[in-house]
Amino acid sequence: MPVTKLISAAVQSAVSDLLVELHSTAGCEKIGLTLDSFSIILCDVAAKYLPSSANHAEARTFLLTLRVEELALARACAGGHNYAWEIFLTRYREKLYQSALRIAREDSAARDLADTLYAELYGTSTRDGERISKLASFTGRGSLEGWLRTVLAQEFVNRYRRTKRLVSLDEESEEGSQFAAPDPQPLPPADSRLESATAAALAALSAEDRTVLASYYLDGRTLAEVARMLGVHESTISRKVDKLAKLLRKKILAGMVQQGMDRRQAEEALEVDVRDLRVDIRRSLAQESSSPPFSKEKDKARSQKLEAKS
Amino acid sequence: MSNLPKIVLKQLEAPAGEHLDADLLTAFAEQSLPESERNLVLEHLSLCSDCREVIALALPATEAASVTVSAHPARAGWLTVPAFRWGVVAAGVLVVTSFGVLQYQQTHPGKEKQLAAAVTPREPIPSASVQTPAASPQTPAAPGAVPHAEQKMQLDKRVEARKQFPNMFPRSKAASDADARVGTNASRAVTVEAQGADAAAAPEAQTTDQLAQDQAQQLPLQGRSVTDLSVARAKDPVPAAAAAMQAPSVALHTSPSLMRHAAPRWMITSAGGLRRSLDAGLTWEDVNINAGSIAGSNPVFRALAATGSEVWAGGSNAVLYHSLDAGAHWTRVLPSSGGAELTGDITAVDFSDLQHGKITTSTPEVWTTADDGQTWQKQP
Numbered sequence: 001m002p003v004t005k006l007i008s009a010a011v012q013s014a015v016s017d018l019l020v021e022l023h024s025t026a027g028c029e030k031i032g033l034t035l036d037s038f039s040i041i042l043c044d045v046a047a048k049y050l051p052s053s054a055n056h057a058e059a060r061t062f063l064l065t066l067r068v069e070e071l072a073l074a075r076a077c078a079g080g081h082n083y084a085w086e087i088f089l090t091r092y093r094e095k096l097y098q099s100a101l102r103i104a105r106e107d108s109a110a111r112d113l114a115d116t117l118y119a120e121l122y123g124t125s126t127r128d129g130e131r132i133s134k135l136a137s138f139t140g141r142g143s144l145e146g147w148l149r150t151v152l153a154q155e156f157v158n159r160y161r162r163t164k165r166l167v168s169l170d171e172e173s174e175e176g177s178q179f180a181a182p183d184p185q186p187l188p189p190a191d192s193r194l195e196s197a198t199a200a201a202l203a204a205l206s207a208e209d210r211t212v213l214a215s216y217y218l219d220g221r222t223l224a225e226v227a228r229m230l231g232v233h234e235s236t237i238s239r240k241v242d243k244l245a246k247l248l249r250k251k252i253l254a255g256m257v258q259q260g261m262d263r264r265q266a267e268e269a270l271e272v273d274v275r276d277l278r279v280d281i282r283r284s285l286a287q288e289s290s291s292p293p294f295s296k297e298k299d300k301a302r303s304q305k306l307e308a309k310s
Numbered sequence: 311m312s313n314l315p316k317i318v319l320k321q322l323e324a325p326a327g328e329h330l331d332a333d334l335l336t337a338f339a340e341q342s343l344p345e346s347e348r349n350l351v352l353e354h355l356s357l358c359s360d361c362r363e364v365i366a367l368a369l370p371a372t373e374a375a376s377v378t379v380s381a382h383p384a385r386a387g388w389l390t391v392p393a394f395r396w397g398v399v400a401a402g403v404l405v406v407t408s409f410g411v412l413q414y415q416q417t418h419p420g421k422e423k424q425l426a427a428a429v430t431p432r433e434p435i436p437s438a439s440v441q442t443p444a445a446s447p448q449t450p451a452a453p454g455a456v457p458h459a460e461q462k463m464q465l466d467k468r469v470e471a472r473k474q475f476p477n478m479f480p481r482s483k484a485a486s487d488a489d490a491r492v493g494t495n496a497s498r499a500v501t502v503e504a505q506g507a508d509a510a511a512a513p514e515a516q517t518t519d520q521l522a523q524d525q526a527q528q529l530p531l532q533g534r535s536v537t538d539l540s541v542a543r544a545k546d547p548v549p550a551a552a553a554a555m556q557a558p559s560v561a562l563h564t565s566p567s568l569m570r571h572a573a574p575r576w577m578i579t580s581a582g583g584l585r586r587s588l589d590a591g592l593t594w595e596d597v598n599i600n601a602g603s604i605a606g607s608n609p610v611f612r613a614l615a616a617t618g619s620e621v622w623a624g625g626s627n628a629v630l631y632h633s634l635d636a637g638a639h640w641t642r643v644l645p646s647s648g649g650a651e652l653t654g655d656i657t658a659v660d661f662s663d664l665q666h667g668k669i670t671t672s673t674p675e676v677w678t679t680a681d682d683g684q685t686w687q688k689q690p
Contacts, residue, residue: 065342103367105627141343146368150332151341153367157360198318207349210356213318220654220673221360221499229365231341248318272317276607 003303011046014059015039026068029082031076042066045139071140078123078136084257090149099149103156113159117152194269197255201248216241330354330361341367368598388647456467574636576621582610584623586637599623599640600632615659615667624656624669632683645677645686652677 016039018162021028023038033041042063057114076084094116101110123133138147202210208230215226216237223241227234249270330349337343338351355362407507577594584597599609603689611625619636631640632661645652654673662669669677669686 044669051432065344065446098371102371105629137331138335139331139333141333142338143339146336146370147332149368149370150336150364153364154329154332157363161360198315204316207352211352211362213357214359215362215366219366221362221366222655222669222672225366225369227367229339229362231339249315252315252318298454307527 006052007043008049008050008052008054008059010054011043011050011059012058014063015042015046018042018060018063022063022066022068026072028072028076031073031087032079032081033072033076033137037079038072041071042068044069048139051208067143068138070144071138072142074144076279077121078138088270092145094146095145096152100152102147103152113152113156116155117148121294176243193256193259193261194252197259198248199254201251203246205248205253209240211247212237212240213244329358335361335365335368339368375669378571573620574616576614576616576623576637578611578623579616582612582625584614585610597637613656613659613660617661617664620624620661620682622659622661622667624659626655628652628654628656628671630656630659643683645679645683645688647677647686647688652688652690 019035021040022042023035026038027034027040027300028034045066047064054062058125070207073084073088075261077088097110097114100114100117101107104110104113117134120134123131124306134151138144142150197231205213212226212230215229216223221229224234226241227237230237253263253266256269257263261269265299334343334347334351335528338348338355355365356629392469448545483503575591577585577587579585579596584599585594586597587594594596608625610624611623611629613625614621614623616622617635621633621637622630623633624630628644630643630645632643633640652669652671652675654671656669656673658670659667660669665680665682667679667683671677677686678689
């Protein structure tokens with residue numbers, strides 16, 4: 001992974017302080033990572049996540065929270081060390097497949113997903129004729145097992161989006177011009193006061209609260225799922241969602257009143273709005289997400305394109 | 311849960327920038343990020359549905375605890391239907407009555423013959439011995455009329471009610487005659503009870519029988535002996551009552567044998583697995599839907615509906631299974647219509663009869679079928 005950031009002196013001194021200790025806890029000897037190469041890895045990781053202003057103590061704390069053992073294993077695998085691969089496979093092969101099955105929910109898709117990831121882990125993608133393993137991007141912030149699940153999930157989401165696009169293209173050609181007809185009823189533009197009041201009310205919420213709302217109302221996740229995603233109890237989320245929905249309503253109304261609408265007018269604006277709520281959820285969920293795919297290369301291509309456009 | 315104004319949703323849905331790397335997402339899900347970084351991740355997550363989906367998908371295997379609640383709403387509903395409340399009360403009274411009659415006859419053995427002789431000629435009480443729970447598909451007409459009839463009953467205008475709904479009381483005349491006879495032979499208290507029970511039970515006989523049975527299978531009866539009992543009682547109020555008057559010894563045998571032939575009962579375990587009982591809830595066995603496949607791949611169920619030997623089970627991640635043979639074989643069903651597929655967790659499955667069913671999901675979506683699941687329609 002190319003590191004563009006300069007490694008600060010604070011990071012370097014923290015790494016050299018802890019290097020010997022971390023090198024031995026990580027069991028680097030057995031998997032062929034020298035002190036030097038491990039030092040480079042640690043510096044890379046620290047430089048990637050720590051702000052350049054981080055001081056020695058912060059860098060130290062950061063390094064101590066890394067999962068160095070798994071970091072070393074992943075990087076040794078990426079470097080093609082046989083024994084490291086052996087450990088990796090005994091530990092993760094079965095889990096990888098089970099996770100894929102849980103994500104894809106269907107055997108052949110799961111195998112396909114797991115196989116694709118294996119290929120990437122071994123390093124089929126070549127850059128300048130070099131095989132680069134996906135494991136080289138693992139940084140030990142979380143567990144390796146969790147990282148593998150996340151990578152599988154990213155791949156799955158990417159794929160699901162692709163197939164969805166293919167299907168809709170097929171449908172389009174089957175249905176002919178009828179399908180291409182523009183949406184007969186474009187949504188009427190919302191009242192600008194309603195819009196700004198909403199924006200203000202949302203902006204006042206914490207990122208966590210907005211994530212909760214989006215997961216529950218936009219993604220249609222269950223309270224239990226949202227709770228697990230955020231690592232809190234289901235009842236906490238349940239109370240929070242209710243509270244937030246009421247709070248938002250109140251704030252939006254207040255915001256509109258503040259902008260000169262009278263109370264009834266404001267309430268009406270919001271009522272009209274609620275009436276076709278369900279339709280709109282479906283519509284917005286069906287929309288193709290505009291965010292980029294997960295793979296790095298595509299990210300880059302995309303951002304370059306965007307830059308070129310702007 | 312309260313609805314959100316759609317403008318809020320629209321603004322929540324702003325496009326996100328570049329995705330977070332897998333390391334950060336993992337560390338976030340594992341709660342190992344420092345506060346500042348956690349907030350950065352949340353800031354992105356609040357804007358990016360893809361990353362939210364990745365986190366949700368990548369969560370480690372479900373702990374069993376999170377599913378327990380879901381089966382309950384179905385149960386909460388049914389005793390609140392007035393007809394069932396009455397049915398349970400009626401059934402309770404009937405049990406007491408038949409016990410009373412039995413007691414009476416045991417203590418007055420001399421009069422037993424007399425009573426039997428009095429009732430026997432009135433043989434046409436067909437429901438007494440033959441009526442099997444599954445054999446009353448004529449429900450639809452009755453429920454509407456029942457509350458009406460009940461009101462009358464409460465006003466103690468039984469006679470009028472009978473005149474008004476003559477066809478609904480096929481055995482009422484015979485029964486009330488029997489009442490009278492019991493009245494002459496048995497103690498006064500028993501008579502009153504018998505009449506009351508008869509009054510309440512007769513109009514509901516058909517509905518209660520069928521519906522209670524459906525419910526009995528739908529409701530998992532999670533360790534609630536009360537529910538168990540009342541369902542068992544509600545199941546055959548009429549045969550019990552009639553039989554009790556005809557010959558007490560029959561009443562004692564009727565219920566168990568009816569139970570034995572009833573379709574299997576179903577429940578959902580706290581871990582989301584299916585269990586089946588073939589002996590009316592005495593013993594339960596796990597039902598493995600995709601036996602033979604890899605462990606950990608079993609779907610997590612949240613709702614089920616059974617009509618006779620047909621079973622529908624729905625659960626997390628749009629999992630929907632159908633069995634035609636009381637759970638011996640299962641097929642996965644993926645409701646879709648016009649390119650749309652059912653999404654989310656299935657929270658409720660209702661089948662009013664073999665053909666007509668309704669599925670509700672957490673998304674929330676409502677899907678219906680009118681042909682036993684061959685085709686599905688998504689409700690707008």
